[in-house]
């Protein structure tokens with residue numbers, strides 16, 4: 459059985475979205491997490507090394523980090539077609555966008571949110587404007603990051619961009635907005651919202 463260690467309205471919500479897209483059985487285990495306002499605490503029930511969510515357990519085998527969970531699930535349920543497999547011409551692009559999410563995309567937005575300068579050439583990531591340019595270039599062959607093919611990478615990027623849209627973190631872009639909306643209006647996202655509320 460798949461168990462998603464989850465806390466509502468956090469990064470783990472998008473993994474519910476992916477599980478709903480895959481249409482596989484899973485259970486949600488609600489856990490406490492540390493909050494920005496100082497409340498909350500690491501939940502001993504959560505096997506994540508820092509008590510963060512999402513964490514996935516597949517019959518006791520633990521996977522953490524959103525991109526790793528996405529890759530694990532799309533490989534595990536390969537027949538659902540939500541991620542190119544080894545041997546597929548788009549596997550390289552898929553792996554690249556998944557890794558880029560955690561190591562470049564999020565650090566860029568968090569740096570901007572914190573008002574921290576990104577040292578050119580030495581940080582492992584770049585400024586938001588460069589990240590957005592790279593995404594726009596990929597979407598130029600869209601509608602998705604992998605062209606015609608919707609994948610779990612779009613779940614990570616689309617939900618994050620929908621959240622940043624309209625905020626000072628992200629300059630208005632009709633293409634980004636249309637992309638983000640195409641992701642968050644999918645029925646599986648609506649099902650995830652309902653499931654999260656229960």
Ligand SMILES: N[C@@H](CCC(=O)N[C@@H](CS)C(=O)NCC(=O)O)C(=O)O
Pocket residue numbers: 468469470491492493508509510511512522523524525560
């Ligand atoms: N890079 C991680 C980030 C996970 C993360 O920071 N999750 C937040 C919730 S959105 C959390 O669990 N915070 C609690 C804490 O930092 O202790 C991923 O994408 O899975």
